[in-house]
Amino acid sequence: xxxxxxxIQQSKIDTVDFNNLNFGRVFTDHMLVCDFKxxxxxxxxxxxxxxxxxEPSARVFHYGQAVFEGMKAFKDDNDDVFLFRPDxxxxxxxxxxxxxxxxxxPENVFIDGLKQLLxxxxxxxxxxxxxxxxxRPFIIATxxxxxxxxxxxxxxIIICSPAQSYYAGDVRVxxxxxxxxxxxxxxxxxxxxxxxxxxxxxxxxxxxxxxxQIIWTDASTHExxxxxxxxxxxxxxxxxxxxxxxxxxxxxxxxxxxxIQLAEDNNIDVEVRRVSVAEIKEAANNGELKEIFGSGTxxxxxxxxxxxxxxxxxxxxxxxxxYASLFKEKLLNIQYNKSNDNHxxxxxx
Ligand code: COI
Numbered sequence: 209x210x211x212x213x214x215x216i217q218q219s220k221i222d223t224v225d226f227n228n229l230n231f232g233r234v235f236t237d238h239m240l241v242c243d244f245k246x247x248x249x250x251x252x253x254x255x256x257x258x259x260x261x262x263e264p265s266a267r268v269f270h271y272g273q274a275v276f277e278g279m280k281a282f283k284d285d286n287d288d289v290f291l292f293r294p295d296x297x298x299x300x301x302x303x304x305x306x307x308x309x310x311x312x313x314p315e316n317v318f319i320d321g322l323k324q325l326l327x328x329x330x331x332x333x334x335x336x337x338x339x340x341x342x343x344r345p346f347i348i349a350t351x352x353x354x355x356x357x358x359x360x361x362x363x364x365i366i367i368c369s370p371a372q373s374y375y376a377g378d379v380r381v382x383x384x385x386x387x388x389x390x391x392x393x394x395x396x397x398x399x400x401x402x403x404x405x406x407x408x409x410x411x412x413x414x415x416x417x418x419x420x421q422i423i424w425t426d427a428s429t430h431e432x433x434x435x436x437x438x439x440x441x442x443x444x445x446x447x448x449x450x451x452x453x454x455x456x457x458x459x460x461x462x463x464x465x466x467x468i469q470l471a472e473d474n475n476i477d478v479e480v481r482r483v484s485v486a487e488i489k490e491a492a493n494n495g496e497l498k499e500i501f502g503s504g505t506x507x508x509x510x511x512x513x514x515x516x517x518x519x520x521x522x523x524x525x526x527x528x529x530x531y532a533s534l535f536k537e538k539l540l541n542i543q544y545n546k547s548n549d550n551h552x553x554x555x556x557x
Contacts, residue, residue, distance in 0.1 A: 209316045211240075211324055212253040219331075226334050229372045231506065232342065236329040236368040240321045243350075244311055244362040252321045254328060257367060263352025267359040273349035274401035275304035278505040280371070281326055281341040281557070283333045284545035289326055289557040292543050294319060296462045301345060304398035309358035310347055318345065322366055323557050332370050337540055342371040342506065346401075374438070374506040375420070381436060381500075382419045383485050383517040384410070388427035389434070389457070396457035407437045419516060421502070425485060426457070432482045439502030439510060440464035444531050445491045446498070448477045463503040467535050469551060474538075476531065485517055492522040500524060501532040509536040 216237045224234055235257045242252035268274050277297045282290050298319060302312040322343065326333070333341045345366045349359035387410040390396020395403060407422065414422050423441055426432040434452050435441055440461040443450045449471050454460050471478045491497035492515075500512040511532045514523040541547035542554060 209320045210251055211321060212251055212255075213324075213328075214253065214255045215328065216256040221331055224370065226339070226370060229370055231371055231374050232369050234369055236332040236341070236370070238325060238328050239368075240325045240364075240366040242313070242317050242321065242364040244364070245360070247360075249311070249314055249317060249364070252317050252364075254321070254325055260363070260365075262350045262363075265352035265354055267349035267351055267353060267355075270354060271349070271356055272400070272402040272405075273308050273310065273359060274346065275301060275308055275310065276344060276346035276399055276401060277301045278399075279343040279345070280505055280543070281333050281343060281368075282543045282545070283335045283339075285335065287335070288545065289330065289333055290543065290545055291322070291326075291555045291557065293462050293466070293553045294322065294555055296465075297345070300399065300460060300462070301347070304400055305347055307395055307398040308400055310349070310362060313347065313364045317364065325366055325368065326557050329368060332368065334370065337544060338372055340371050340543075342369045343367075344369070371506070374504075374508075375510055377420075378513040379420045379502070379510055380418070380514040380516070381421045381423050381512055382414045382417065383423050383433065383515060384425045385430055385518065386410075387422075388430075389422075389424035389437075391427040392456060394456065397454070397459060399459060404437070411437055417516070423515070431484050431486070433485060433488065434458050435461075436502050439504040439507045441512075442467065442499075442501050442503065442531075443483060443488055443491075443497065444499040444501075445488075445496050448479060449531060450479045450481065450483050452483055453480050461503060463505060463508070463539070466539060466553065467503055467509070470535055470538050471531075473550070474534070488515075489517060489520060489522070492524075497522075498525065498527060499530055499532055501530075503535075509539065 239257045243250045351359035351361035421436045424434045502510045
């Protein structure tokens with residue numbers, strides 16, 4: 209496809225300490241930008257990563273018309289670069305956009321544009337388990353108007369950030385009793401910017417108590433566990449893996465669905481069903497609760513060390529052969545081209 213390309217004069221890559229990356233703070237030399245105006249997506253451009261300007265009245269600032277994705281690129285020992293299930297991100301971005309009345313981004317702009325961007329910024333993708341390039345595609349409403357209605361102008365942008373781990377240190381969670389992330393009929397399933405901002409305040413209260421995240425419960429009863437702020441959630445009770453089903457409150461996580469598939473491939477019993485706070489507390493009390501872990505592109509698979517609900521706090525056992533480490537290893541082996549890719553998830557750039 210036709211992409212206007214303007215390359216930087218001098219790369220900033222030598223100023224970056226790739227062994228000490230703070231997640232999401234450093235960006236590669238280039239970004240992709242594509243404008244929607246006059247009812248159509250225009251020719252995309254790859255240009256130097258730099259501030260962009262638009263009207264202070266742009267609807268994104270006032271009405272939150274913004275959706276995004278999270279993806280990663282991986283480099284193998286032969287310097288080949290791979291994406292993981294990019295078609296899923298493409299579909300989900302447009303599903304989120306549809307919910308916020310945004311025009312769908314064409315597949316070639318997303319996929320071909322991203323591949324081209326990764327070829328240009330290839331040196332920013334470092335080899336080795338744990339190193340990756342985090343990719344953030346997003347759409348924002350840029351048309352200036354104080355009018356609470358869908359914009360007629362948008363920007364689709366892809367920026368990239370070299371990444372190591374998202375969470376440094378242990379993660380403990382609080383199960384939500386008062387605040388909610390999403391409600392039936394709302395935008396919980398969409399990767400809408402506001403879904404995240406709405407969690408900041410309750411999560412900051414959790415931080416004050418020494419917890420890093422909240423596991424959100426259903427908004428109407430607060431009895432069923434749904435997802436955490438940046439991750440979907442899995443519970444291992446005995447040898448069984450349990451996770452909440454997708455619905456219009458829960459993000460259809462790509463890492464989540466990959467784990468469910470990997471569990472089935474490895475003959476691990478998976479139950480995709482409502483999971484109650486009461487049953488998890490009971491399983492913790494009787495020693496049946498072996499693990500809780502979160503999954504997401506940024507976080508990969510993150511063990512939860514402990515949780516709190518009401519005034520009851522629990523610590524989880526440290527397992528030698530945890531499901532979290534099994535799935536993480538299997539996932540990383542596929543992502544870094546170290547094992548067979550039986551489901552066709554790896555896409556070479
Ligand atoms: C991701 O896991 O890629 C996400 O988009 C979550 C984000 C809050 C870092």
